[in-house]
Amino acid sequence: MIDKERLRQELLQILTISRQNALKAADSAHDDATHEQSVAETQYDTVAIEAAYLAHGQSKRVAECDEMMNTIKSLALRPFADDDEIALGALATVDNGLTCWLLPVCGGFKLQNNTIVVVTPQAPLGQLLMGAELEDTLANGKTVTALS
Numbered sequence: 001m002i003d004k005e006r007l008r009q010e011l012l013q014i015l016t017i018s019r020q021n022a023l024k025a026a027d028s029a030h031d032d033a034t035h036e037q038s039v040a041e042t043q044y045d046t047v048a049i050e051a052a053y054l055a056h057g058q059s060k061r062v063a064e065c066d067e068m069m070n071t072i073k074s075l076a077l078r079p080f081a082d083d084d085e086i087a088l089g090a091l092a093t094v095d096n097g098l099t100c101w102l103l104p105v106c107g108g109f110k111l112q113n114n115t116i117v118v119v120t121p122q123a124p125l126g127q128l129l130m131g132a133e134l135e136d137t138l139a140n141g142k143t144v145t146a147l148s
Contacts, residue, residue, distance in 0.1 A: 001148055002091055002116070004077040007101060010111050011072055011118070019065035026058035068105045075103065080147050082134045091116070092129055093146035094138070102129055 080090045086102060093099045100119040101111070107120035119126040128138040134147045 001079075002099075002112075004089070004091070004101075007111050007116065008072060008075070008077065011106060011109060012069060014109060015065050015069045015072070015106070019062055019069070022058045022061035022065060025054070026062060071105045072103070082147060084133070084147065086129045086132045086144070086147065088121070090129075091146075091148045092132070092144055094142040095145050096142060099146075100125065100129060102126060 075089060077089055080086070084090075086092050088102055088104055090102050091099060092102065099116045101116055103118050103120060105120065106118045107123050107126070109118040110116065111118065119129065121127065121130050125140075128140060129144070132138060132144055134144055137143045
């Protein structure tokens, strides 16, 4: 059985690193935007403006990482029985061997050496999985072979 708490910690570590990188980039872009050499010399000199836009974008990325981390931290992890419907927090494996962790955020992240992919309910596969049960054949022709 897969340890969902371990998966959560792995995902939080990935998000922490992403947040740190975005914060460094935002700080660097802010420094560039406010540096004395970035002062516009002509109306066409946009270095400071471009750096400010970049700093703003990276700051938004930091906030997004914070929001995703809070969502993941607050997610109730529970085991799913073979007769349960697939819902948020479920690990579902389909017959092609793909194991998906259905979460509200972080779609596309890969965990445990790329053996588990995070899928959100908004993704096409997430839409197919939501409400399905073990041994159900999905609309894409794949069958749910394991659930936890």
